[in-house]
Amino acid sequence: xxxxxxxxxxxxxxxxxxxxxxxxxxxxxxxxxxxxxxxxxxxxxxxxxxxxxxxxxxxxxxxxxxxxxxxxxxxxxxxxxxxxxxxxxxxxxxxxxxxxxxxxxxxxxxxxxxxxxxxxxxxxxxxxxxxxxxxxxxxxxxxxxxxxxxxxxxxxxxxxxx
Amino acid sequence: xxxxxxxxxxxxxxxxxxxxxxxxxxxxxxxxxxxxxxxxxxxxxxxxxxxxxxxxxxxxxxxxxxxxxxxxxxxxxxxxxxxxxxxxxxxxxxxxxxxxxxxxxxxxxxxxxxxxxxxxxxxxxxxxxxxxxxxxxxxxxxxxxxxxxxxxxxxxxxxxxxxxxxxxxxxxxxxxxxxxxxxxxxxxxxxxxxxxxxxxxxxxxxxxxxxxxxxxxxxxxxxxxxxxxxxxxxxxxxxxxxxxxxxxxxxxxxxxxxxxxxxxxxxxxxxxxxxxxxxxxxxxxxxxxxxxxxxxxxxxxxxxxxxxxxxxxxxxxxxxxxxxxxxxxxxxxxxxxxxxxxxxxxxxxxxxxxxxxxxxxxxxxxxxxxxxxxxxxxxxxxxxxxxxxxxxxxxxxxxxxxxxxxxxxxxxxxxx
Numbered sequence: 001x002x003x004x005x006x007x008x009x010x011x012x013x014x015x016x017x018x019x020x021x022x023x024x025x026x027x028x029x030x031x032x033x034x035x036x037x038x039x040x041x042x043x044x045x046x047x048x049x050x051x052x053x054x055x056x057x058x059x060x061x062x063x064x065x066x067x068x069x070x071x072x073x074x075x076x077x078x079x080x081x082x083x084x085x086x087x088x089x090x091x092x093x094x095x096x097x098x099x100x101x102x103x104x105x106x107x108x109x110x111x112x113x114x115x116x117x118x119x120x121x122x123x124x125x126x127x128x129x130x131x132x133x134x135x136x137x138x139x140x141x142x143x144x145x146x147x148x149x150x151x152x153x154x155x156x157x158x159x160x161x162x
Numbered sequence: 163x164x165x166x167x168x169x170x171x172x173x174x175x176x177x178x179x180x181x182x183x184x185x186x187x188x189x190x191x192x193x194x195x196x197x198x199x200x201x202x203x204x205x206x207x208x209x210x211x212x213x214x215x216x217x218x219x220x221x222x223x224x225x226x227x228x229x230x231x232x233x234x235x236x237x238x239x240x241x242x243x244x245x246x247x248x249x250x251x252x253x254x255x256x257x258x259x260x261x262x263x264x265x266x267x268x269x270x271x272x273x274x275x276x277x278x279x280x281x282x283x284x285x286x287x288x289x290x291x292x293x294x295x296x297x298x299x300x301x302x303x304x305x306x307x308x309x310x311x312x313x314x315x316x317x318x319x320x321x322x323x324x325x326x327x328x329x330x331x332x333x334x335x336x337x338x339x340x341x342x343x344x345x346x347x348x349x350x351x352x353x354x355x356x357x358x359x360x361x362x363x364x365x366x367x368x369x370x371x372x373x374x375x376x377x378x379x380x381x382x383x384x385x386x387x388x389x390x391x392x393x394x395x396x397x398x399x400x401x402x403x404x405x406x407x408x409x410x411x412x413x414x415x416x417x418x419x420x421x422x423x424x425x426x427x428x429x430x431x432x433x434x435x436x437x438x439x440x441x442x443x444x445x446x447x448x449x450x451x452x453x454x455x456x457x458x459x460x461x462x463x464x465x466x467x468x469x470x471x472x473x474x475x476x477x478x479x480x481x482x483x484x485x486x487x488x489x490x491x492x493x494x495x496x497x498x499x500x501x502x503x504x505x506x507x508x509x510x511x512x513x514x515x516x517x518x519x520x521x522x523x524x525x526x527x528x529x530x531x532x533x534x535x536x537x538x539x540x541x542x543x544x545x546x547x548x549x550x551x552x553x554x555x556x557x558x559x560x561x562x563x564x565x566x567x568x569x570x571x572x573x574x575x576x577x578x
Contacts, residue, residue: 013347013436017542022521026228026235028202040549060348060381064285064540066300068202086348088381090283094299140183143313153301157210 001149003081003101004119005054007112010041012058016065016091020073030076034154037073052147054120056112057084062091071098080121083108083127083137098143099152103127104135115162163410166319168354171294171408175277182318184416191276191293192220193306194265198227199281201239206247206304212214213480215250215309222254222280225249225267226459227517229258232524261489261515263289264459267295267369269400269491274389275408279306284539286382290367291376291397292408294354297378317383321416324357327364328424331573333469334365334372335461335557337539339430340422340457342379343440350382352562356410357385363394364424368465372557375460375574376539379437386392429573431535432555435543443560443572447480451480452532454565455546456558458509458520461537462488463494466558471501473562473576480568481535483510484519484526510565522547 017040024036027090038045055061055074061084062070071094075083081101085108102123105111112118112129119128125139138146150156165173171177173424174189195203201221207213214472215221223243228236247255258264263280264287271549272278274292278285281303290510298312302402305311341355355377359365370387385391389407389460397405429443456462456470485505487493493514496502505512511526518525520538528534528547534554536546541553556564559573566576 015542017540017545021544022523022538025198026239028205040544042413060351063347063379063381064542065299066281066285066299068301071299086351088349089383090297090378093302096298097301109370135532153305154206154209 001101001122002119003122004011005052006079006115007056007114007116007118008056009114011056012156013063014057014061015063016067016070019062020067025069026068026153029091030072033069033073034076036160037077046077046146051106052078052080054080054118056081056108057082058109059085060088061086062088064088066090067095068098071095071100073103083112083120094149097153098147099155101148101151103137103139105135109133134157165414166414166416167292167356167388167408167410168294168319170385170410171275171277172316173428174275180316182316184316185313186316187311188277188312189404190279190306190310190312192222192267192271192278192304194222194263194267194278195231195282195303196223196227196282197243199226199300200243202300203281203304203307204243206301207308212308215307215384218250219251219254220310221252221266221307222271223252224256224260224263225258226262226515227521227523229516245348258515259490260455261491262459262462262517264375265462265488268417269489273405274393279303279312283378285373286377286385287375287459289377289384289386290370291393292386294384294386296384296456304381315352317352317418318493319356320350320353321419322357322407323360323419323421324365325360325421325423326425327361329427331429331469331559332424332427333465333557334369336427336430337422338373339432339440339555340427342376342431342432342438344555345380347379347436347438348381350380352383354383355380355385357387359387359390362390366392366465367396371463372460379539397401397529405451419556422489428565431560431570432541434554437540437555443556443570446554446570447572449570450533451535451564451569453480453484453526454561455484455519455526455534455536455538456516456561457484457486457488458538459488460539461558462486462492464492466492466537467501469558470562471504472578473559473573474566475504477508477566479509479565481565483565485510485512486516487514489515519546521545521571528553535570537559537561
């Protein structure tokens with residue numbers, strides 16, 4: 001599974017209240033949520049991400065709430081993958097369940113710059129930056145990879161059923 | 163091999179001996195959700211074409227985030243869930259008159275050694291009685307509600323020892339903030355924290371619930387108190403029966419250990435905009451405060467109201483003060499003990515059973531440029547309302563003293 005796109009960079013501790021504020025949680029429609037993704041930090045995020053981007057961030061990306069809308073909003077806004085130094089546990093599962101790949105990479109913010117183009121092998125965790133530099137992140141395997149390949153837990157369950 | 167509490171609980175739930183790093187399927191003892199996540203859980207169940215639950219008696223639902231409904235959509239969400247509850251005939255449903263889910267779980271359901279999963283991050287609260295309790299997203303909880311199972315990566319066990327007796331005004335929040343300040347919000351990723359209390363009665367269940375509640379802020383898989391005489395007394399008092407205690411084996415191996423001396427702690431706060439931006443209260447003393455919130459699943463218990471009442475008795479607050487006991491039980495106790503009267507006379511607004519202000523939902527939304535002192539669990543940007551508001555997290559003593567003076571105040575300097 002290969003994912004690629006230009007990079008938008010964020011810092012440490014991007015929490016779920018930043019990814020999707022609580023006042024939008026009364027709905028689950030992906031398009032509605034996408035319009036408010038990352039709104040507290042960048043109200044224009046939706047427009048910038050719409051062509052397909054990869055987020056690069058620091059420590060404990062997705063910390064906080066269990067709101068699955070955080071994963072739904074990022075994916076629907078156009079985020080193809082997130083590369084971060086570490087992820088919050090609940091957010092990590094929610095992303096896999098919604099078909100959004102996450103790659104753990106030590107010192108990610110130092111290694112990759114805003115505007116770089118990255119090509120990620122989700123299985124091996126290998127990241128190619130601007131067609132040259134190669135970095136080794138932590139890939140995804142097993143059932144989590146099967147869920148990602150299907151596009152999310154729903155699609156995965158439907159595949160198994162049929 | 164001797165097992166930690168984490169290994170013991172997860173081995174039973176997996177039906178085989180487990181150790182850190184194993185990816186295992188486990189049985190769940192309780193699956194829970196509330197209004198704001200509940201409708202999402204049910205939506206997923208509907209989409210999967212499986213509107214059924216593994217065991218009616220093991221599903222717990224409480225309305226708290228949108229209680230009472232602040233708008234039409236919230237009322238609609240609650241109506242949708244009530245319909246589901248009636249259709250499946252679920253007995254453990256608590257409508258808006260009952261309390262906050264995590265408090266309800268601790269008061270009525272959670273037992274030592276159980277595996278509890280719920281669609282809310284603060285599910286870690288049930289670690290107070292020694293349950294392995296985790297928050298998960300709506301899809302994971304829908305799957306658990308249908309099958310009674312989930313999968314996890316077994317965390318490594320980290321031991322924390324609480325020694326001695328807490329210094330004056332020191333409660334469960336200060337211990338949570340001490341761990342966050344010293345280890346930061348990422349350190350416990352992939353770990354389960356097991357807390358051993360040297361003197362069980364010196365660190366009562368209210369404090370334990372607060373500390374466990376913030377386990378998720380540490381990114382821990384669980385934060386459990388090793389069940390002891392305090393656990394037994396609490397469950398006997400609240401529910402009328404004695405629980406079986408599940409405890410770690412002698413000689414169990416921990417990945418690391420840390421000791422906190424309770425008598426040496428000072429009142430702590432987490433300054434904006436991060437739960438691990440922890441300072442001793444006198445470093446930020448004097449900061450003007452617009453609103454104080456005492457309540458939430460973090461600090462809405464009887465000891466929190468006892469402390470607030472002690473500080474505010476016979477006085478008037480200078481900052482707006484909203485006080486919300488976490489459940490009907492806590493409200494009633496606070497009423498019987500005169501705390502509600504004291505707080506109302508001091509000028510606080512008091513109600514019960516809502517998460518409202520904690521997530522900027524309703525009943526006290528922060529405006530632009532406002533500063534809030536809150537006993538809740540998070541101070542992220544925009545958490546309680548405007549992105550231009552600031553939230554300082556504290557225990558009940560700092561919150562009440564700050565309400566009294568209209569500025570952040572060290573409770574040690576307040577006359578009683």
